[in-house]
Amino acid sequence: MRTFTSLEEVVAAAGEELGTSQWLTVDQERVDQFAEATGDHQWIHVDVERAAQGPFGGTIAHGYLTLSLLPVLGTDVFALETPGAKLNYGVNKVRFPQPLLVGKRIRSHIAIGECTELPAGLQMTLKHTIEIEGEAKPACVAETVVLLLP
Template structure:
């Protein structure tokens, strides 16, 4: 079992002190077919490689795979395992840069997140932009599933 201490920054200085510090990993999370099907229903992306286990057996992957965007969509909740921002008046997901889906994610994989703040920039008095490097990894797979830079805005 992974033991991760959740960070609780409450100031711009606290965030700046975390630049370059590896956060995580999170606990492992199973990606089962029900989760993949639910994401397909939510997004309307019912491509067979995601939702047809019988057909996917004959694919190069040997099983269904999760949508790339499924992995990305899980990162905000995973990041909450690593950091709590309740010390800030407001937080906002501003977007993502450099999103790359490095490796397919087979059904029934266990995934987790590692993160590292790469920059903290005060954009105006009491407001800060935080860039965080995200790496989603799967147990037994030697490459990341996903890498991305998350951009958040926080008000002190």
């Protein structure tokens, strides 16, 4: 695990691969809880019997559920212990190349992209690739943006 304690350390790491998280199984309970929290109860995510007859042979995780797992997967790879607040500033790009079948395991490969000084602080991009165990294509590729306040 890589720990950053200063904004200068973050800037110096721009362009570096940070590492890969542990595997995480995405089970039906997690998918159902996400559906409940978001109100997205589409059958392909929550109706196990109907989804078994559908295009993927089972339920699939919501794309936004996969995206929402970036922070927990990231805790295996790096920590930002810089002095100020750390704010989710947005997402530049997100793609879901492969459906994530419920019951599969995923892990995240993370790299630091660009670091840009702003009047409010340091803007850092993180590049995430969410690999599905045994699949050629990732479940999610995302470039997130974090604002680190001094």
